[in-house]
Amino acid sequence: MKSTGPKEKTPGRRSKPTMSDVAREAGVSLGTVSNVVNGLKVNEAYRLKVEEAIRKLDYQVNNSGRNLKTGHSYTIALIIPNTRTPHFAALANDINVALVRRGYHMLLSFSDYDYKQEEEMLRFVRQNNVDGIIALTYNPRLELPVDIPCVTIDRFFSAQVPCVTADNYNGGRIAAEKFAELGCRKLAFLRIGSVLTNEPNKRKDGFAAACLEYGVDFDVKLLTDGEPMSRFEDFLREHLHDGRLDFDGIFCATDNLAYRVIRMLSGMGIKVPEDVQVIGFDGIRMFGDLNYICSTIVQPVTDIAETCVEMILSKDLAARPSLVCLPVRYAAGGTTREPEEIPEEFRGDIK
């Protein structure tokens, strides 16, 4: 632009302009400039002079100085494993949107499922005067700072740290109900993931409870992280007789798993949804905004994001609940015997 570059034109003026520079330029005092910048009461004539000087020098507040003085940075740290996983990407997206809407900013840290790195991130975050931390981590022994407001997603740490999550239990129930409604008689529940107790594990509990209620029989196959996916295929083959699968419905703990299982079934000559219907969990959509990948229990990602942000910025810590479960809903995504649900934006285009 019209900026001076690294050199100085006027003696005594170098690098970025500061408030004193503006004050001198406008012929007022430092405090007045500060007041103008912060929108405090200031005489109209002075304000104009200051604003003029700010424009002329292209002055920008230095947040390091401001943060040092005030102790807060209008920045919230988000700790998540990565953004390549669509569900995490969506969360990061919506949390950022919610923050920006409130005049805050997001410092993003990836844990990559690495405990060591998570602690490292936490250390950095604590050094940076962030005003809060939103963490989605599976690290059981991670020590959240006590002097910074924290909110967790999907994993409950302690009553002092609010946890926001989808209503996983009910999601499990809804899936079972749906299968029952679709006439399934023999179901399977598949999960791969952490052995730690975390909220998503309740998907199975809700599912099991509803199955019992509806009198629908079901099998369970759980894998822990590190076990090969092929175990699921072994499991399915065990239940394959004369080319027919014992199950007529499979509930997968995530859409990712559902997708893989569907590929497996396809390889075994089993058709979805004709031979077996599949329901996943999360509500992942193609390209983040097109159709669902499979029939699924949709997590209220935007609500989760809003809630996290709302809570982390909330002043009265006392009012913070320790666990917030947000309602999920079912969406038909083509892997159940019913019409696929096509999201609004997509619908018009594809017809």
Place this chain on the structure above:
Amino acid sequence: MKSTGPKEKTPGRRSKPTMSDVAREAGVSLGTVSNVVNGLKVNEAYRLKVEEAIRKLDYQVNNSGRNLKTGHSYTIALIIPNTRTPHFAALANDINVALVRRGYHMLLSFSDYDYKQEEEMLRFVRQNNVDGIIALTYNPRLELPVDIPCVTIDRFFSAQVPCVTADNYNGGRIAAEKFAELGCRKLAFLRIGSVLTNEPNKRKDGFAAACLEYGVDFDVKLLTDGEPMSRFEDFLREHLHDGRLDFDGIFCATDNLAYRVIRMLSGMGIKVPEDVQVIGFDGIRMFGDLNYICSTIVQPVTDIAETCVEMILSKDLAARPSLVCLPVRYAAGGTTREPEEIPEEFRGDIK
């Protein structure tokens, strides 16, 4: 004055410990503590005392103070439209990884394709002593700061601002070559996007050039942002005679578009890849790490991320090229008549 912390446990000790607290605790001077913290030469006995005090007080450097003094923050800002779009999510992911590996951190800002908001982000970023900006923006008149190192992705701004991008031109060529190799005689190129000149627009140029070379005929249908997708369907229907499509190959400027086009074709009773083969661009994979969504030209996302970070942190600005094109490659993703390429991690599981 400073007396009111929220609450204090020990008399005299309030809020976060500072370097002076550590100095007092260790019985050394402030400067010595600073030296220890920054890993400078310090007498072994003193160092131990200081480290002991740091541990005891659970001291953490305050980066606001440090930034104020040094003028840099070991933070790089990334400006992208969002992270719900898989390609952007992947970029954000890999840039973060590259930064962290070098001891830097990422401040993430979403433009949401909103020019006004982009300028807002830029303002904030400039106030925060970030050490550099990596921007993926389509805003033609965005004014990048001149006093902060900048690198752009996919859109060339000026010779002073390096632009990193995939080799879009060659990607277009490769697609055409592939179609020729697969025996296609009549192709179509479909694109929707900005009318601005940006790097990805070269996909068409490379495609057209190679088509001419190989003597393959092709049609082009371009839509600009805002035009409804249904225009593509109209276009395709115009080229539909007796249930047969004029084209035997369609090159889509993005995987997203390819996906939608494939759904359209399916709705028209046209089979992919039997009746018409489709190649997209970007290399989007299911859940970010499973199989490709369609046959595609794969962007070297990780290399792009590494290059951006490398350049933004590079000290000698003089050595910065103005445009860096990184090689792309073709991957069969099931929408061309050839065996699908299954990524390593996925392969073992699905077989």
Place this chain on the structure above:
DNA sequence: TTGTATGCGTTATCAG
């Protein structure tokens, strides 16, 4: 109302 002075936590410059 506006100006002045002080300190936030750190690094850097010197004398010892």
Place this chain on the structure above:
DNA sequence: CTGATAACGCATACAA
């Protein structure tokens, strides 16, 4: 090699 002291840019209580 260590210790005192002066900035860094800003907000703010206090004086004018």
